[in-house]
Amino acid sequence: MSERVYLGIDLGAESGRVMAGRFDGTRLQLDELHRFANGPTNIAGTLRWNLVGLWKEILIGLTKAAERYGDSIVSVGVDTWGVDYVLLSKTNEVLGIPYNYRDTRNEGMMNVAFSRVPKAEIFAQSGLQFMEINSLYQLLAMQKEHPDVLAIVDKFLMIPDYFHWLLCGSRVVEFTNATTSQCFHPTENNWAYDMLNKFELPTEIFPEVVTPGTQLGTLRDCIMKETGLGKIPIVTPPTHDTAAAVAAVPTEHTGKANWAYISSGTWSLIGVEVQDAILTDAALKMNVTNEGGVDGTYRLLKNVMGLWLVQGCKRAYEKQGRVYDYAELTMLAEEAEPFRSLVDPNDHPFLHPDDMTVALQQWCKDHSQPVPETPGQLVRCALESLALKYRNVLEGIQELTGETVEVIHIVGGGSNSDLLNQFTANACGVPVITGPVEATVMGNLLIQARTAGEVESLSEIRKIVRQSTESRRFEPQNSSEWQTAYERFCQLLK
Ligand code: LFR
DSSP states (O other): OOOEEEEEEEEEEEEEEEEEEEOOOOEEEEEEEEEEEOOOOETTTEEOOOOOHHHHHHHHHHHHHHHHHHHGGEEEEEEBOOSSSSOOTTTTBBBBBBBBBTOOOTTTTHHHHHHHSSSHHHHHOOOOOOTTTTTHHHHHHHHHHHHHHHHOOOOEEEEEHHHHHHHOOOOOEEEEHHHHTTTTTTTTTTEEEEHHHHHHGGGGGGEEEEOOTTTEEOHHHHHHHHOOSSSSSEEEOOOOOOHHHHOOOOOOOOOSSSSEEEESSSSSSEEEEESSSSOOHHHHHHHHEEEEEEOOOOEEEEOOOTTTHHHHHHHHHHHOOOOHHHHHHHHHHHHSSSTTTOOOOTTTGGOOOSSSHHHHHHHHHHOOOOOSHHHHHHHHHHHHHHHHHHHHHHHHHHHHHHHOOEEEEEEEEEOOOOHHHHHEEEEEEESSSEEEHHHHHHHHHHHHHHHTTOOOOOHHHHHHHHEEEOEEEOOOHHHHHHHHHHHHHHHHHO
């Protein structure tokens, strides 16, 4: 078979890329066409996304794609982080500069929501974990602060849907990302209209929801002219980056929740794949999430604060003029004393602190532990705490499914951290298999290839990922030290 090329636009909270995937029917090879920085911009004390800037970079990437691959390009699709959205007027004007989910307007909005609709009812109608970043609380903050803008909204699109609109004019929301909003019903397979009505949110703004793999349209003429691309189809991947990454986990298992994944990056999303959302009281109590996956599967998982903790330390040192790269920070952590101090990575002070090093230190002080002072001590504290949190989440998830997890697949950029990979195997007591680093973009591209008829099923997608990438295995070590540390960690969670 001759090589066919798919384009994946993959935007993360820290950086974005335009990637080409060359597929020969057996293997997918990636080519990074363009990479650019991303991050929130401070606008009058609020955090916003610069979508125009991102779009400009995407156009540069698409132009490079046209130059390099021309007529071999089959289709293009966009994935990004979840929960954030763009509001369009009737005439497709963007209403307000889209917010970044870490903006402080969401603080306290969960309690406001619970005073209007009971927490258990919100869970029953959304299946989602309670996090103040969810679109629902962002919309409620908007209802309070900007009712004038909300009143003229015609359509709610999530960030990748908006880029699809820019590419082809479609005004739909893709399923996997819709399920991150906490506005989507997990069993009715539609927006949670009853709950949204109770919040007096305008239900007519929520558009049609389409499944991953749907062809949304073809490239706008003006973009063809600007980039040199042909009239290619726009095919929506699983637009939620975590959903795309889970689709590309190279597991051979199917149908059983006996393997777990960690999609590791700014966040660590840890969980299992299930056939139906789990909406029991126990799930509510554990504050786990049911996010939609490919082919109607659900991702039963929990958000753990992830490498954001280390990124925050790195940024804090940079502000002081001390520049470290991740490899240096990891080496210093490796040399530091084990289990000196531990934190609950998911505690609120770590969501958006002014200085992550100070936040970690304060937490340790407040919990009567030695205060981490050096970069090595701080990063070791972050990584050990993450691994212990993974165990804690996995124990809960296994209770919910009744299945024993036998192996953990770590995918995404965080799988490059061998120290965290080993800590994870040690803490959880099961082997860890790492890779691919590029799971998200592979999931994006291979769902497009499936729409083009080149791939048949989710298990074939995973087989192609196995054939295209190398993985590594980490066996658990030092189990008794980690057991003692885990007991200490559980005390700190109380
Ligand atoms: C990971 C991710 C998580 C989501 C968080 C915020 O990039 O998409 O799954 O909870 O970002 O959107």
